[in-house]
Amino acid sequence: MSDKTILTVAMMLAALPVAARENIQISGSSTVLPYATIVAELFGENFEFRTPVVEGGGSGAGRKKLCEGLGEGTIDIANSSSRIKQSDLDLCASNGVTGVMEVRFGYDGIVFAALREQPDFVFGAAEWYRALGAQIVEDGKLVPNRLRDWSEVDPSLPSQEIAAYIPGTKHGTREVFDHNVLLAGCKATGAFDLFADAAEGDEAAKEEAAESGCLTLRTDGVAVDIDGDYTETLARVQANPIGIGVFGLSFYQSNADRLRVYDFDGVTPSVESIASGTYPVSRPLYFYVKLAHLGVIPGLREYIAFFLSDEVAGPDGPLADYGLVSDPLLHETQAMIAAEQPMEPLSQ
Numbered sequence: 001m002s003d004k005t006i007l008t009v010a011m012m013l014a015a016l017p018v019a020a021r022e023n024i025q026i027s028g029s030s031t032v033l034p035y036a037t038i039v040a041e042l043f044g045e046n047f048e049f050r051t052p053v054v055e056g057g058g059s060g061a062g063r064k065k066l067c068e069g070l071g072e073g074t075i076d077i078a079n080s081s082s083r084i085k086q087s088d089l090d091l092c093a094s095n096g097v098t099g100v101m102e103v104r105f106g107y108d109g110i111v112f113a114a115l116r117e118q119p120d121f122v123f124g125a126a127e128w129y130r131a132l133g134a135q136i137v138e139d140g141k142l143v144p145n146r147l148r149d150w151s152e153v154d155p156s157l158p159s160q161e162i163a164a165y166i167p168g169t170k171h172g173t174r175e176v177f178d179h180n181v182l183l184a185g186c187k188a189t190g191a192f193d194l195f196a197d198a199a200e201g202d203e204a205a206k207e208e209a210a211e212s213g214c215l216t217l218r219t220d221g222v223a224v225d226i227d228g229d230y231t232e233t234l235a236r237v238q239a240n241p242i243g244i245g246v247f248g249l250s251f252y253q254s255n256a257d258r259l260r261v262y263d264f265d266g267v268t269p270s271v272e273s274i275a276s277g278t279y280p281v282s283r284p285l286y287f288y289v290k291l292a293h294l295g296v297i298p299g300l301r302e303y304i305a306f307f308l309s310d311e312v313a314g315p316d317g318p319l320a321d322y323g324l325v326s327d328p329l330l331h332e333t334q335a336m337i338a339a340e341q342p343m344e345p346l347s348q
Helices: 003-014 033-044 059-067 086-094 125-132 172-188 191-199 203-214 230-239 249-254 269-274 300-307 330-338
Strands: 024-028 051-058 075-081 100-115 134-137 143-144 164-167 223-226 246-247 259-261 283-290
Touching: 003 024, 003 223, 003 246, 024 033, 024 059, 033 051, 033 249, 033 300, 051 059, 059 075, 059 283, 100 172, 100 230, 100 249, 100 269, 100 300, 100 330, 125 172, 134 191, 143 191, 172 191, 172 203, 172 246, 172 283, 191 203, 191 230, 230 246, 230 330, 249 330, 283 300, 300 330
Parallel strands: 024 051, 024 075, 164 223, 164 246
Antiparallel strands: 075 283, 100 246, 100 259, 100 283, 134 143
């Protein structure tokens, strides 16, 4: 970050009342929200800075807000449960946000949970695709999905109407669900190959068409997108006792008195199975920092270092108590943020 950039932002802020920008402003992922809230509260208690303001809204929405521009009217950090895209970085650059630092602070898993009185379900990616995909394979052909009962999806599953509450498309959790569950299940059932065979064009075009087909869900009410946070998903599951919801591991753990969690592909979701890489539906968690605001927004540099400290993000820190799986490469990330290293362009 150049001295000129720092001076420019400082001048923008100096023209406004100091009181308007005494807090760090953070927005984004509902998955990261509880972790960031814990850190913000601890930061406010232990430093001579105001407690940061942390809001949700979804990973994509947070990244978009980060890229709106520079100055006191824009946020400083975007929380994200999926990695930033080059299109986000391009938007940032077009609005003068030319330095963004990527901070990976740990791992989380997405889990499938229902009310405690629900029966046992043994499923994986294939069963979830057959339950929710708009088109599925029957007798070697793609047909519209009209399955209504889990026992129709697989005879070994309980006879119970399919009702799934999944993250809406603006959530980072949805990207993990799409690729680690739906796309994997589509390939496992042979639907991906059939979508590709039916498409025109070269191999790249066929693969793109196949992926689009795999990620197209039925629209008959069996799969319900939840645009709010996990509390809304929990409310839907409580209102419909046969519903199965998709949650973050940490949210499930804090609601284990009301929910039961299901194994996925024979693996029980836990801190241990995510840390070892054996649980197949896990993902890294990030936040993205506007480098031009470092040294301008009071406490921003200190907040980031505090968040990534061994005492906070390490395996014995308070975030681990809420389900965060500490990053084995945490010390490398600490060195990167100490150097205030901006992201390089991503491959398209």
